[in-house]
Amino acid sequence: MTGNQTGNENVKAQGPKHKRDLTRRKVVVAGAGAVAVVGVGGAVVATASADTTKKSGAEPLASTSAGEECYKLTSETTEGPYYIDADKLRQDITEDKEGIPLTLRLKVIDNETCKPVRDAAVDVWHCDALGLYSGYESFSGGGGGGTPPTDAPSGTPTDVPTGEPPAGGGGGGGHEEPTSDTRYLRGTWKTDRQGFVTFKTIFPGWYQGRCAHIHVKVHVNGEWTDAGYEGGTTCHTGQFFFDEESVLASAEVEPYSTSTTERTTLDEDTIYDQSGAQGGLLKLKYKKNDIAKGVVGSLTVGVDPDATNTGTDDAAQPSTSASAS
Template identity: 40%
Template sequence: MRAGRHLCSGAEAQSGGGGGAPGGGAPAGGGTGPGGAPAGGAPGGDGASSGGGGQGRTADLTPTDDQRYLRGAQVTNADGIVEFTTIWPGWYRGRTVHIHAMVHVGDDRVLTTQVMFDEALNATVFAAQPYAAHTGRDTINDNDSIYTDSMLLKVTEEDDGYLGVINFSVDADQDGS
C-alpha cells in the first residue's frame, strides 16, 4: 500500500484523500460477488456520505482494477438482513475506524454511508495482537469529520469475537416518504 493515500478496493487509481495505510495491515485478497465476478463498491473518493446521498446506478459496482481487499456484495434474505464475517477494520490518517456500506434496490444505489465502532471497544481490540503491532492511530470518533452517533454499530461479544448490528433505513423509491 502506498503511504499518503486512502485506497479504495477495486478503484485505487481513483482513490484519494485521507492518506496512510488502513490499520488492518496489507490488503486481503480475493473478494468476489455473485457468480464469481469481482465484488464492487464505489470508485472515486471514499463514498463518505452520512445519509441518503450517493444515489446512482450499478456502474459503481464495476471495479476499475484488480486490487481487492475486504470487499463484497450480498443480497438480503427474506427479512431484509445481510450477515457477514470480517476482521476488525482499520483506519487511515484523519479518519476513525469505519466500514463503508451501500444499499442498492434493484439497479439503483439508494444509500451510501459508513458505520463506526465504540471507542472503548476500538481501544480493547487495538491493544491485542495482531492489531497492537500497527500504532499511530490519530483520529477517534469525536474528531472524525464524518462521524455521527447514528453511524455507531451496536456491538456485543459473541463466541470468540463480536457481533455488530445496524439498521439502515432507505427511501427505495426516493419519494421522500
C-alpha cells in the same frame, strides 16, 4: 463506486496514537429463509436489531437502540474514492486477512413504512487491520509496525490528501481507479425476505484522519438474474462506526497493536455525525476481556427506496456482473 478515503480524512488526530483516553468523544441469489449468524465462539447468534416498533405516526423516543430508529433515515455519507462496483459477490469477505473476526448483521427497512426491504443488493467494504484498502494499497493511508503485509506498498505514499477538509463534514474526492487486483474485505450480497443480510469479515483498523469504519451501499429496484444483479438505483450510501471502547480493545490485539498510525477517535471523526445508531453506530457484542475471540455488529438501516443517494456528484447506476468469489 468507491471506498472512502476523502479529502476530510486528512484531519490529523491530536495527542498519542491509538492508546488514548475516552475523553474525546450480480449477487448469487440467497437461499430461502433467513441466514443464520455464526457469532463469537461459533455459537449461533439470534437475530439482532429486530425491529418491533409499530407505526403510529409519532416520532419514537430518542434512543441508540437500532430497533427504535424505525422512522429515521440512516445518515447519508460520502462514497469516497475507493469503492469498486460489486466486484466480489459473497458474504465472507475476509480472504486471508488477519484480524479480529467480525460478523456484520444488517437489517434494511423502509423508514416510512418500517417494512423490510427485500432483494436489495448491499455492498460493504473497509480497510484491513493496518489501514489498507484492497485495490488501492498505494493510495491508502495505512501504517504499521513489525512485519508489513505482503501486499503493502513500500516507502511512503506520495498522494495522501493534505489540507483542510471540505465544509460540511461529508467528504469529497473523486473516484480513483484501482491500482491492484486485490479485493479483500469487499463484498456484495442480497437481503432476504425479512430485510436481513450478513457478512463475515474482520474488525477494521484505522488510518490517518479517520476513525474505524465500514462503508455500505444499498441498491434497490434492480433485476436479479442467473448472472446476478442488473440496473436499479443506489438508495443509500453510508458508513458504520465502532464505539471507542471496542476500538481501544482492538488496539491491544495483533496485528492492530503493531500500527504506528496516529488514531482519530469517534468524536474527532469528520464524517460520523454523532447521532448514534441513526449515524451508523453499530451495536456490538463481544467478550469484554477477550475481544480477540470475535465481535458481532448489528444495525437496522433505514432507507428511502425511492431516493437516489450515491454519495458522489454523479448519479451513476449500479451495475453488477458475475465474478469468482
